[in-house]
Amino acid sequence: MSFDLDLFVIGGGSGGVRAARIAASQHGARVALAEESRLGGTCVIRGCVPKKLMIFASGAPAAAAEARAYGWSAEAGRFDWPAFRDKLHHELSRLEGLYEGGLVAAGVAVHNARARIVDAHTVELDDGQRFSAAHILIAVGGRPVRPDIPGAELGLISDDLFDLDRLPGRVLVVGGGFIACEYATILNGLGCATTLVHRGDKVLRGFDTEMRGLVTRQLEQIGVTLQLDDGPTALAREGDGIRVSFKSGADAVFDAVMFATGRAPYTGGLGLEGTGVRLGSRGQIVVDQWSQTAVPSIFAVGDVTDRVNLTPVAIREGHAFADTVFGAQPRCVDHGLIASAVYTRPHELGTIGLTEEEAAARGPIEVYAASFRPMRSLFGGSEARALMKLVVCETTRRVLGCHIFAPEAGEMIQLAAVAVGMKATKEDFDATVAVHPTLAEELVTMRLPVRRAGPELAGARHAAEPAEA
Incomplete structure (x- = not known):
């Protein structure tokens, strides 16, 4: 034909x-x-x-x-x-x-x-x-997509943000995924009084639980008002603003509402x-x-x-x-091991592989972690802490997951993804000489696990604790 x-x-x-x-x-x-x-x-x-x-x-x-x-x-x-x-x-x-x-x-x-x-x-x-x-x-x-609630048509979607005539003085971001977290960070940084409402107790459902807690706290620390375990039930025009009713029974008026509730x-x-x-x-x-x-x-x-x-x-x-x-070159894409980053500020979240919870459910693991204040921001007076985390199979020693919460974590996770994708072991990381002074050197200098976990040992603590500086 x-x-x-x-x-x-x-x-x-x-x-x-x-x-x-x-x-x-x-x-x-x-x-x-x-x-x-x-x-x-x-x-x-x-x-x-x-x-x-x-x-x-x-x-x-x-x-x-x-x-x-x-x-x-x-x-x-x-x-x-x-x-x-x-x-x-x-x-x-x-x-x-x-x-x-x-x-x-x-x-x-x-x-x-x-x-x-x-x-x-x-x-x-x-x-x-x-x-x-x-x-x-x-x-x-x-x-x-907008949620199925009365007045949802009054809210913006993420596409609309780039075409606004002016920035809203008071803005509500609805959602807890990476889009919601990033846009709350952006709007807050540009001077908008920003509230984020999310139905869960932490943002970023599906990510490593420890990292979720860090991103949640950082949003609050930079000035975003968090309204967790809640969600909007209706929007109504009120003068130049939008009155939002919430599941908790509260209500408030905002200049704009942005839905980041999925695609x-x-x-x-x-x-x-x-x-x-x-x-x-x-x-x-x-x-x-x-x-x-x-x-x-x-x-x-x-x-x-x-x-x-x-x-x-x-x-x-x-x-x-x-x-x-x-091209007569048959190949398909492995969707099982893909790095990603959430561009919040001052620290980003970079991640690849299994979360601690996912890995522990599959078998015994060791968790290596280092929590510290980065030299650059510490000198500048910031108390913000970074966290480097490796999730390691206790049996094969393979690094199953790498999670970084730090400035430029997206850049670091791209390179770490090469090692994790090649099935590097913890000993392969250990054998790599550190580049000093850098944030990423912590990935190759952690020697003792901070805890072990597994199907029968979930959450059990090891005597060692994360290094702090």
């Missing part, structure tokens, strides 16, 4: 762009891509990139305070939100242009249109054009109903290890599959798909 194209990609985010570019430029496939919004997707346009730039901006007051402690006359001054916002959008447009330029240079035909699937080999754009393709790749990502796969309106593609309970596209759906010609990568919703994972999945289908 003859087709117009070898591959049609629906979605111009990180995963879709990588798949299209590799299939066309490295494997010679005839490729087209449709994106209804902006090339670059959530990460470049509405997520990772603008968020990280805002994290940098929000750290200026703390940097000025530290500079004064080191003998400089320094003041952060007044934050000019419109000037920052306009420069931010200029940078995002530049990055979008690079994405488009890369696709065009690879020979990919780009369509700025919404696409839907007609059948296993046919895609229709919202302008009426139809294309047949030997393979279809769905890479449309996910979208933020859902963006599968509505794709035309999947009659194709045979199976959807999961959250609307995610069900795929196998090769990112292939129940329809052999249709594949999906990235957040729309709801496997591991991280940009580098989508990129890896898209690249593996292109190599497998068009």
Whole structure:
């Protein structure tokens, strides 16, 4: 059967762009891509990139305070939100242009249109054009969701933050995941009176419990008002503000409410109903290890599959798909060992592998930890403590998990991930000579476990305690 194209990609985010570019430029496939919004997707346009730039901006007051402690006359001054916002959008447009330029240079035909699937080999754009393709790749990502409560339409989602005319004086962040923690950090740092409400007793459900406690306390220490074990039940307009009612019975007025209550796969309106593609309970596209759906010609990568919703994972999945289908280089992505970072301030959280709780449930472990005040911030008058933590299998000596709560933890966990991914043992870490003076040297200088645990020894304390300095 003859087709117009070898591959049609629906979605111009990180995963879709990588798949299209590799299939066309490295494997010679005839490729087209449709994106209804902006090339670059959530990460470049509405997520990772603008968020990280805002994290940098929000750290200026703390940097000025530290500079004064080191003998400089320094003041952060007044934050000019419109000037920052306009420069931010200029940078995002530049990055979008690079994405488009890369696709065009690879020979990919780009369509700025919404696409839907007609059948296993046919895609229709919202302008009426139809294309047949030997393979279809769905890479449309996910979208933020609002809670099902009265007045939810009055709240913002994370996408809206970058387009505000002015910053709110009083803001409520709803949620306890990494997006909520990062945006609470940003808004607080930019001078907004920030409250975070979360239904749990600690933020970051699913992360290592000890690290969750540290991030929770840090949010409070930097000035974020925490409202834990609670949640909003209704929003109502009140003058220029929004009155929020809570499960606890309290209520308060805010200038803005931002929902960071999760994301859902963006599968509505794709035309999947009659194709045979199976959807999961959250609307995610069900795929196998090769990112292939129940329809052999249709594949999906990235957040729309709801496997591991991280940009580098989508990129890896898209690249593996292109190599497998068009490059005769079959490979799939191992989703079992992936590093991640939460960009709070002053300390970030970097993590890879099993949490202490997960590891202990599987067998006997040793936990090595070092808690200390970093030299740089200590000299500047800060009492903030860092924590380095290794979770080690008592039998094999393999490092099962590494968790870092410290400045630039994201940078450190990237390198630690190489060692953990190579199945390094605790003795491999011990054999590495420290680089001094650094924060990361603590990862290779911890000699005694602070505790042992396991299915029958959960939480049992060893005589040694974390080193403190």
